[in-house]
Amino acid sequence: MDQSFKPTPRTRVRRLGKRAHYDKASVHAVLDAGVLCHVGYVIDGQPYVTPTLYWREGGRLYWHGSSASRMLRHLKQGVPACLTVSHLDGFVLARSGFHHSVNYRAVMALGTAQLVSEDDKHAALEEFVERLFPGRWAELRPPTRQEIKATTVLWMDLDEVSAKIRTGPPVDDEEDYALPVWAGVVPVETAIGRAKADPRLLDGIALPGYLERLEALLAPGRMEGERLAAVG
Amino acid sequence: MDQSFKPTPRTRVRRLGKRAHYDKASVHAVLDAGVLCHVGYVIDGQPYVTPTLYWREGGRLYWHGSSASRMLRHLKQGVPACLTVSHLDGFVLARSGFHHSVNYRAVMALGTAQLVSEDDKHAALEEFVERLFPGRWAELRPPTRQEIKATTVLWMDLDEVSAKIRTGPPVDDEEDYALPVWAGVVPVETAIGRAKADPRLLDGIALPGYLERLEALLAPGRMEGERLAAVG
Numbered sequence: 001m002d003q004s005f006k007p008t009p010r011t012r013v014r015r016l017g018k019r020a021h022y023d024k025a026s027v028h029a030v031l032d033a034g035v036l037c038h039v040g041y042v043i044d045g046q047p048y049v050t051p052t053l054y055w056r057e058g059g060r061l062y063w064h065g066s067s068a069s070r071m072l073r074h075l076k077q078g079v080p081a082c083l084t085v086s087h088l089d090g091f092v093l094a095r096s097g098f099h100h101s102v103n104y105r106a107v108m109a110l111g112t113a114q115l116v117s118e119d120d121k122h123a124a125l126e127e128f129v130e131r132l133f134p135g136r137w138a139e140l141r142p143p144t145r146q147e148i149k150a151t152t153v154l155w156m157d158l159d160e161v162s163a164k165i166r167t168g169p170p171v172d173d174e175e176d177y178a179l180p181v182w183a184g185v186v187p188v189e190t191a192i193g194r195a196k197a198d199p200r201l202l203d204g205i206a207l208p209g210y211l212e213r214l215e216a217l218l219a220p221g222r223m224e225g226e227r228l229a230a231v232g
Numbered sequence: 233m234d235q236s237f238k239p240t241p242r243t244r245v246r247r248l249g250k251r252a253h254y255d256k257a258s259v260h261a262v263l264d265a266g267v268l269c270h271v272g273y274v275i276d277g278q279p280y281v282t283p284t285l286y287w288r289e290g291g292r293l294y295w296h297g298s299s300a301s302r303m304l305r306h307l308k309q310g311v312p313a314c315l316t317v318s319h320l321d322g323f324v325l326a327r328s329g330f331h332h333s334v335n336y337r338a339v340m341a342l343g344t345a346q347l348v349s350e351d352d353k354h355a356a357l358e359e360f361v362e363r364l365f366p367g368r369w370a371e372l373r374p375p376t377r378q379e380i381k382a383t384t385v386l387w388m389d390l391d392e393v394s395a396k397i398r399t400g401p402p403v404d405d406e407e408d409y410a411l412p413v414w415a416g417v418v419p420v421e422t423a424i425g426r427a428k429a430d431p432r433l434l435d436g437i438a439l440p441g442y443l444e445r446l447e448a449l450l451a452p453g454r455m456e457g458e459r460l461a462a463v464g
Contacts, residue, residue: 010278015300036320036334038270040279046242047272047279051318051338068247086283088268090425091446097361097372098379102268106283129329139413140329141405147330169430173373181371182437183430186446193322193419198401205414214323214418 010110011162021163030105030163031056031085033218035132039063040082041074054083055128056158061109062116062124064153072152075113083109083156091186094170095179101166103185109161116153124153132217133210190218242342243394253395262339262395263288263317265450267364271295272314273306286315287360288390293341294348294356296385304384307345315341315388323418326402327411333398335417341393348385356385364449365442422450 004023005011013020021027037054040047050071054063061083065072075081090103116124122143129137170183192215195207236255237243245252253259269286272279282303286295293315297304307313322335348356357380358369402415424447427439 014302015298036318038272038281038283038316038318040270040272040281040314042274042277042279045274046312046342047274047314048342049270049272049281049314049316049340051270051316051336053334066247070246080278082272082279082281084270084281084283086268086270091364093365093368095373096379097357097369097375098383100361102285104283108281110278110280125329129332132323133325136325137329141327141408141411141413143329147328151330169428169432172432176373177432178434179373180434180437181373182440183433184428185430186427186443187425188450189423189425191421191423193421195418196401196416198415198417200401200404200409201415202410202412205412208414211418218420 005159005161007162008160011108011160013162013164016164016166019164019166021165022161026165027107027158027161027163028056030087030107030165031061033105034085034087035218037061037063037083037085039071039075040084041071041079043070043074053128054085055131057127059158060155061158062128062153062155064125064128064151067150067152069152072154075154076115076152078112078114081111081113081156083111087190088188089167090188092166092170093183093186095172095176095181095183099170099172099176101170103166103168105163105165107161107163109156109158111156111159113154113156116155118148121148121151121153124155125151132214133208134213135210136208139208192218237391237393239394240392243340243392245394245396248396248398251396251398253397258397259339259390259393259395260288262319262337262397263293265337266317266319267450269293269295269315269317271303271307272316273303273311275302275306285360286317287363289359291390292387293390294360294385294387296357296360296383299382299384301384304386307386308347308384310344310346313343313345313388315343319422320420321399322420324398324402325415325418327404327408327413327415331402331404331408333402335398335400337395337397339393339395341388341390343388343391345386345388348387350380353380353383353385356387357383364446365440366445367442368440371440423447424450
């Protein structure tokens with residue numbers, strides 16, 4: 001199996017090429033650290049960007065929604081799509097405005113969406129729920145035939161794809177390092193808050209253990225001390 | 233001044249219309265709570281979605297980057313664009329897979345980008361820095377003419393725009409409320425971590441007070457107790 005995606009004229013990163021990554025491990029790591037993507041599509045020449053949830057299985061990206069959704073009704077026709085995932089990791093404060101930046105991890109995937117068949121939708125949706133909340137699917141009231149029908153699931157091959165990643169401190173012009181200006185990185189993190197039970201939750205139902213895993217999924221590198229730190 | 237944007241066939245929310253907001257206060261609140269947007273544009277029929285920073289001033293959205301950027305070189309030609317901002321606020325766990333959802337705030341703005349003139353770029357970039365770090369611009373080494381030239385700043389009128397917002401607990405089918413399944417909301421939050429000084433920072437330079445404001449900007453509604461809470 002190839003360990004890297006082949007850059008094409010459309011996915012080759014032109015600016016700041018040292019931030020570009022085409023190896024599968026880097027691309028998958030960025031994708032697997034997120035849940036929200038932004039899907040681009042074109043209707044009558046107008047681009048639209050719709051935020052939606054996604055998940056990865058092997059070399060494929062999946063996303064889903066109501067069969068009535070404009071985005072899904074359009075994309076299932078086999079038109080070009082772009083799925084972008086990005087994580088903002090920090091503000092990079094340099095000694096000049098020009099060298100200010102952000103630390104981030106982003107993946108852009110180009111392709112054509114394919115429709116998951118009626119027969120395969122149930123399993124795909126189970127995968128989606130189980131990825132976020134392992135064990136939950138079996139606890140839920142099973143989907144009805146009508147609910148499955150009302151849901152569209154699309155997938156796209158990870159093929160024409162690139163990652164772009166910036167990490168580390170600011171990079172200033174050499175002579176600017178002598179300036180008495182604070183410089184460094186202010187991290188931005190995703191945090192999972194305290195779960196709020198539904199007001200109508202039945203008595204005696206404990207918080208499921210799998211919810212603790214969410215934190216590890218969305219902020220894998222974070223340490224306890226860092227998580228709770230405020231600026232200062 | 234109109235207090236609302238007029239929905240068009242392109243921005244009218246078709247599904248779950250109760251989540252739609254066209255009033256300026258709602259749209260501005262979503263935009264002003266964020267820093268990262270996803271810009272959609274079309275080249276040779278292929279949509280691209282590029283994450284980038286943005287800021288709002290009055291009825292306009294601004295974004296910027298290297299003059300060599302594909303996104304900016306393309307959009308400054310006056311072609312259709314879509315700028316989407318989204319905040320993921322929580323996972324909504326219902327008693328059936330079908331009614332699982334997320335809480336979110338999103339704005340989609342359609343339009344045509346305009347180029348900020350050479351004369352106005354300096355002021356626009358100052359606004360951008362000052363919005364995030366008020367007082368910082370005056371501390372920095374001023375931009376050179378070449379740096380200003382190497383930077384493209386675009387703006388777009390907020391005109392054809394809508395917001396879509398979901399809040400609150402899951403909404404289950406009435407008969408499912410009797411099921412012994414945990415249901416509720418797991419909040420997702422943006423947190424500002426402890427600032428990391430540049431290894432080359434001069435001795436004796438204190439952390440600027442304006443960095444504390446970042447937390448208020450990006451997570452205005454958060455209370456101290458909630459911010460530090462883990463799942464459990």
